Amino acid sequence: MSPITHFLVGWTVATSVRLEKRDRAVVAIAGIAPDIDGLGIVVDLATAHSAHATDWWGHYHHVLAHNLAGALVALCVALTLSRRKWLAGCLACASYHLHLLCDILGSRGPDGYQWPIPYLMPFSESLQLAWSGQWALNAWPNFALTLVLLAWMFATAWQRGISPLEIISPRGNAAMVSALRQRFGWPADPLPESA
Numbered sequence: 001m002s003p004i005t006h007f008l009v010g011w012t013v014a015t016s017v018r019l020e021k022r023d024r025a026v027v028a029i030a031g032i033a034p035d036i037d038g039l040g041i042v043v044d045l046a047t048a049h050s051a052h053a054t055d056w057w058g059h060y061h062h063v064l065a066h067n068l069a070g071a072l073v074a075l076c077v078a079l080t081l082s083r084r085k086w087l088a089g090c091l092a093c094a095s096y097h098l099h100l101l102c103d104i105l106g107s108r109g110p111d112g113y114q115w116p117i118p119y120l121m122p123f124s125e126s127l128q129l130a131w132s133g134q135w136a137l138n139a140w141p142n143f144a145l146t147l148v149l150l151a152w153m154f155a156t157a158w159q160r161g162i163s164p165l166e167i168i169s170p171r172g173n174a175a176m177v178s179a180l181r182q183r184f185g186w187p188a189d190p191l192p193e194s195a
């Protein structure tokens with residue numbers, strides 16, 4: 001699935017309970033964290049026309065961080081950075097694993113390759129998670145899921161006054177919430193969030 005969809009899955013998990021802003025950010029970012037192993041594509045693009053072209057994305061994406069070890073690292077980071085440590089840690093771990101599940105469901109490439117998830121790496125290569133019905137990255141279920149998650153995000157912004165923008169720009173978040181409330185009216189019972 002796209003990184004945007006993965007982030008929105010993480011944001012949905014983060015807003016499923018009352019958390020402070022920092023904890024929401026930790027949980028939401030855990031939802032996209034496995035894709036850190038896909039950053040090799042930047043090097044691949046930079047070296048594509050050189051004598052020493054790389055294939056880091058092809059070799060390492062869905063390998064280095066799409067596994068139990070990556071989930072444990074995300075859990076440790078969440079426990080370190082969050083205020084409600086165990087709640088945020090468990091939600092970050094759930095968010096991380098939902099990323100893996102989403103990739104198993106809908107990340108087949110245009111060439112038909114189904115990305116297996118080497119779940120026990122680097123401890124063992126014995127468990128490769130895959131699903132024969134994996135739909136293509138650009139298939140309608142991915143778009144439908146993204147639309148549902150966007151609807152949740154906008155509804156949460158309207159009702160509770162929080163959006164993913166709060167992670168990078170409190171002013172941007174306030175502007176978005178204000179625009180939604182001007183357009184659709186104030187919720188009957190707005191639910192204020194803690195900072």
